[in-house]
Amino acid sequence: MQDLGRPGYAHLGISASGAADALSLRAGNLIVGNPEGAAALEVTLAGGTFEFEKRALVALTGADFEASIPLWTRVWLRPGEQVRCGQARSGARCYLCVNGGIEVPRVLGSMSTHLLTGLGGLEGRALKRGDVLAIGPTLRTLTTHPPPPTTHRVQGAPLRVTAHASAYPLTDSAWEVKEDSDRMGLRLRGPTLDRRTGHMLTEGVPLGAIQVPPDGQPIILFVEHQTTGGYPKIANVISADFHALGQLRPRDRIRFEQISIDAALTLLAAQEDWLHSLA
């Protein structure tokens, strides 16, 4: 279960969590006529089968799981009908959004699951066979059928980052996503990066920060990251590319490209325009 997370509690040590590819979640919600931040199912790598007791309006967005319904499309389901997701063919996550939103109790204002601390979602855990979830009241806000989206990001394009100084050799090398990556951090394998020597005082860390621990292998902090950290940070993934982090899978090879903050803001604005064209 994920929505857009619970910002506002970092001063208590609670990171926001939320959908790993928030852009796809928001898009799916807009397609079915929900507010952008309605809760949905986040399906990661291995799929699942989901049965709807009553008639429901759904949409599947994100990666291709060879599902029984088409992606990025509004679909009406009959009572008892199932949505089947196989394995992700490329990318890592898809979102099953339902008109009315899926409902679990809110914890600190959000239905998002923070898996590492067992907070929120359904009992703070991943869903399992037999779980039953409620769907909220039907919303009657649909207008015309939206056009299917054109691709807004080329698959395999470098992840854009900003940094205070040059982010070479991060940008000069290719990196492989390690198997032990999770919602807390995407761990990368590649050349050993130099660390600043000397003691670094623990300070706040943001989503998308690329930090370098003692072994010199960078980690991209992700949606369940710790709110503070003591490792040097060499760059930050731009907000407009956070959704791409949510689609990384183990053994993917990635590269980084350094851009300016102004360029990053322009990309974010363009992405928001794209998203709202779906409504």
Next chain:
Amino acid sequence: MLVVFDDRISLPAHRDVLRLTPLLRSVPGVTNVHPAYASILIDFDPRKIRHRDVERAAAELFAQAVSAPFPEPRHLEIPVAYGGEYGPDLVAVAELTGHTPDDVVAIHSGAEYLVYFLGFLPGFPYLGGLTESIAVPRLETPRQRVPAGSVAIGGSQTGVYPMASPGGWRIIGRTPLRLFDPAADPPALLRMGDHVRFVPARQAAKGAL
């Protein structure tokens, strides 16, 4: 945006962080505020507020914060059952530091600690004031699971695990207090600026743990 007051732990820097943090949280467009020893990280939504406006708000609020009286700290006591099954590393800590286990308990519970900030886990306090003579290195191999309420020492720091979690610090005791309860308001028992003492629990009270 990272606001940095100092490059080392200092009480003046802590006081600046303590007074500025709550003011920053109310700025429209600010989504999260991460206080630390001598800095504050501000997360903001660039669609709602621009970087230069966050900077201006931070400067104005800081001027306001330093002219306000320093708030009286809260003083809290944390009951701890030291050693035995609740403190499996107490004997090791004693051996590593050349004390008896009773001395480690006396030293640990004899100090007053300052909560510099909460981080790492929900409700986890970064405490200042551990007496150096009982500082011990972290475990070579962290435990997969440290029970909730565990009181531990890691390097020159001491703290309490608010929930079960993997952990590499040495566990010397356990408290029945819930440092984090998502249903409570506020959900964290401790807050930045609190003064905390650990109080050895009496034998009778240990049975209730």
